[in-house]
Amino acid sequence: MNARDPRALDVNGLTIRTDQGRTLVSDLSFSINAGSRLGLVGESGSGKSLTALAVLGLLPPGMNASGSIVLREAPDAPGTEVIGATEQRLTGLRGRAATVVFQEPLTALDPLMRIGGQLAEPLRRWRGLRGPALRRAVAEALEQVRLPDPDRITRAYPHEISGGQRQRVALAMALACDPALLIADEPTTALDVTVQSEVLALLDGLVAQRGMALLFVSHDLAVVSSVTDHVLVLKDGAAVESGSVDDIVRRPQHPYTRDLVDSARHLESALERIVR
Template sequence: MTALLTVNALSVHVDGAGAPLVDDVSFELGEGERLGVIGESGSGKSLTALAVLGLLAHPLRASGSIRLAADGGDVEVVGARQRRLDTVRGSTVGAVFQEPLASLDPLMRIGAQLAWPLRQHRGLRGDALRRAVLDALADVQLAEPERIARSFIHEVSGGQRQRVAIALALAARPRLLIADEPTTALDVTVQAGVLELIQSAVAERGMSLVFISHDLPVVAGIADRVVVMRAGRVVEAGETRQLLSAPREGYTRTLVAASRALDDLLPAAPLDGGRV
């Protein structure tokens, strides 16, 4: 299988500080694969995602290698110039973050924000661009796309905001979607719909997925393979069913046991056909 994303010996440092926040992380993701990254808060999951996207801000600094298979050849993210990264963000890799109020522009109407990647990466203009904006909102099952397009982000609900964020991530038709805790900030009644939307979009478009979460049942229902992180390092990795049914490492066993204990307390049916 051709690797779409190759992370090799990635570390994330704070300039002038001691131990790295992410230390020697390596994994690969093939075309159409779905990878789950799990671990407790502070394990380095989100920093790894930001490094893959080339979004680490000073004083954070990445070392090692992150290669994306983009049109026109592989791109080395670590050390790449901003102009080069702008060509792959959106068209090769899109991202959905935990809190859309932080990742979307509060001063731009939603339609204008969606228009930017459609213009930049797909070259749309005029009526074709306006239709594509409305189609992008309809594709994420937002009712009244014309009203949503005219709205500012604070004028729509939390669930609608996250669907807008997904529409923005998918607008340029990327080959890889990174979803970093995309439902954590949502009401429980809204989470299932957003998860279903992400899974259906990935399946219908044949995209690869990196799904970052601390929620094992969700990851078990989405990912083909799982990487387990703790204190900035990968402690275990493997095929989802095998890793969660027979974890080798003590930390993974603790996570799985805690998830099962919580599942026993909740009467709700588990996601996607089975308990962890």
């Protein structure tokens, strides 16, 4: 009965409530096929980050999810329901089926541990690497995210490298166990514009090269449209519109999407006139 199912992530009727009964995300449904990409766009309070956290079973205390979230490591593997899964089951899922890169890599990395050590941890845990093989894998992982001078980075502490470099390290850690789905939650928002474009290009290349599915969460429609092909627009915890990037950006249907696109275009217009 386990027919091939192409969906790496299948979210159905996801609702997130606080313990006080406030609904933060309501009846959200979407799916991402293996190897394809979806952008989750919304302003603050739209529930986009909560949705990303819920997929990994990482909702903060005081919030609970209902509905269904199914993660699938490979198209022929059985799917795993995240909602209601035990912590043990989730730990097995994180890293393999899906990993996440957060906005602020400084808080995602242990400040008291050298980069090499942090990067080695998932490799040791998931791929069972030891000794020289582990060291080689760490060096490869750093090369893969195009970090210059991997030797120095391996020995450095998180505060000793730049924000862009930290985000590359976080990306390397996320990719270390070859996940089926990569969740990127505002991964470039804290970075400078020039660094942002480099990290986006890197992310784009790595996801394509590995055939990973990507869930890209951002408030910035322009950034989302540069890495994904489909977009889901969220407002106040509910989906307002979804479709291809082209359709959403060129022919937004919902008034809110139109407002979002118009605002972005309005801001761009001044620059457009000068630059082009």
